[in-house]
Amino acid sequence: MEIDKDFSYTEALVACPECDLIHSVPKIREGEQGRCIRCGALLFVRHKNSLNRSLAFALTGLMFFILANMFPLLTFQLEGQSESNRLIDGAIAFWNAGYWELGIVVFISSVVAPLAVLLVLITLLLPMQLNRFPFSPQFQIRLLTHLKPWAMSEIFILGIIVAFVKLQDFADVSVGLSLIAFVLMVVATVMAYLTLDESALWSRLKEIRT
Amino acid sequence: MTAPVTAKSTGAVSCHVCGLLVSGRYIAEHSADCPRCDAVLHSRKINSLSRTWALLIAAAVLYIPANVYPVLTLVSFGQSTTNTIMGGVIELAQSGQLVIAVIVFVASVFVPIFKIVALLFLVVSVQLRLKIQRRKRALLYRFTEFIGRWSMIDIFMISILIGLVKLQALATVTAGPGAIAFAAVVIITMFAAMAFDPRLIWDDEGERQ
Numbered sequence: 001m002e003i004d005k006d007f008s009y010t011e012a013l014v015a016c017p018e019c020d021l022i023h024s025v026p027k028i029r030e031g032e033q034g035r036c037i038r039c040g041a042l043l044f045v046r047h048k049n050s051l052n053r054s055l056a057f058a059l060t061g062l063m064f065f066i067l068a069n070m071f072p073l074l075t076f077q078l079e080g081q082s083e084s085n086r087l088i089d090g091a092i093a094f095w096n097a098g099y100w101e102l103g104i105v106v107f108i109s110s111v112v113a114p115l116a117v118l119l120v121l122i123t124l125l126l127p128m129q130l131n132r133f134p135f136s137p138q139f140q141i142r143l144l145t146h147l148k149p150w151a152m153s154e155i156f157i158l159g160i161i162v163a164f165v166k167l168q169d170f171a172d173v174s175v176g177l178s179l180i181a182f183v184l185m186v187v188a189t190v191m192a193y194l195t196l197d198e199s200a201l202w203s204r205l206k207e208i209r210t
Numbered sequence: 211m212t213a214p215v216t217a218k219s220t221g222a223v224s225c226h227v228c229g230l231l232v233s234g235r236y237i238a239e240h241s242a243d244c245p246r247c248d249a250v251l252h253s254r255k256i257n258s259l260s261r262t263w264a265l266l267i268a269a270a271v272l273y274i275p276a277n278v279y280p281v282l283t284l285v286s287f288g289q290s291t292t293n294t295i296m297g298g299v300i301e302l303a304q305s306g307q308l309v310i311a312v313i314v315f316v317a318s319v320f321v322p323i324f325k326i327v328a329l330l331f332l333v334v335s336v337q338l339r340l341k342i343q344r345r346k347r348a349l350l351y352r353f354t355e356f357i358g359r360w361s362m363i364d365i366f367m368i369s370i371l372i373g374l375v376k377l378q379a380l381a382t383v384t385a386g387p388g389a390i391a392f393a394a395v396v397i398i399t400m401f402a403a404m405a406f407d408p409r410l411i412w413d414d415e416g417e418r419q
């Protein structure tokens with residue numbers, strides 16, 4: 001492939017993020033994917049109404065996140081005594097037990113980061129839906145990239161399942177309303193990510209600016 | 211074989227946040243910030259190999275206290291049982307919860323070791339300028355980066371148990387010091403995977419022997 005080295009920056013070519021090989025941006029249809037010919041990394045995805053759908057899922061996720069914080073996740077009963085916990089109680093329990101490092105880690109990965117991801121998506125996509133320019137899309141998109149690995153709600157669900165199984169052996173455990181909301185929040189967040197097409201995001205931002 | 215055309219070979223840099231391809235001339239004349247998303251541009255992750263090495267050594271050292279020290283203690287009706295990470299898996303298996311036991315074993319025992327060994331292999335293979343199986347190594351990196359976070363299952367499980375089971379004399383669960391070391395292993399190996407630059411696997415492809 002011959003490349004004119006005199007471009008300043010271009011959206012017609014893209015280098016694979018995992019092996020640096022240059023590809024010309026193909027015309028692919030909605031619902032299709034393009035992978036790197038050398039290392040197989042996913043390079044392009046197109047989704048129908050990407051930005052609208054992602055916004056809808058993010059708003060749904062936020063609603064369920066609020067519900068997930070209002071009611072108990074699990075209730076535990078033994079000999080007539082009972083105890084239930086909310087989403088945030090895991091972090092608080094570590095903090096109170098003197099394991100403040102773990103309290104912070106759990107607080108960030110199960111509460112702060114999942115909420116921040118949803119809020120960033122909404123503050124980015126909602127103004128665009130209303131034809132306004134978001135306050136700082138560059139900052140918001142960078143934030144989203146860095147937050148992503150630390151939002152661990154889906155792993156928290158597995159943690160809840162393991163805790164549930166362990167407790168069942170010697171006590172009565174029941175699932176709270178918030179657990180259902182929490183699972184639905186995770187589904188909505190994953191869908192918001194899957195439908196978000198970043199190249200559509202940048203081209204829409206360019207349209208709004210002009 | 212002629213050298214493949216990469217961003218580096220043309221003097222360009224691909225933004226690690228938004229993927230915009232920026233030419234070397236633009237960076238020289240304007241700034242080293244991405245014109246689209248403002249992220250600082252760099253052709254390869256800075257000091258990728260030495261940072262990955264340092265984080266891997268730290269993770270390997272912490273892996274020992276993570277598995278030797280108890281992660282949780284259950285006091286119930288005056289009896290107390292203390293579990294390490296592996297002890298928790300064995301207990302689950304003995305109580306007949308095989309599926310859950312396998313999930314916890316994979317997430318807490320297999321994944322951390324696998325990550326350390328896989329990243330070590332990748333770093334060494336780049337340093338030895340290994341020329342074979344580049345695509346398989348790229349796949350190994352992608353897989354390693356994907357599975358890393360799942361080791362946090364045990365930490366979340368402990369956080370739920372200690373928050374829920376606090377009925378004084380009847381039943382109380384407390385966390386053990388192994389939990390801090392274990393969480394540190396998970397987080398440090400996540401940073402190690404982020405520090406490694408998979409493009410290094412491919413950088414010498416097509417070079418003269």
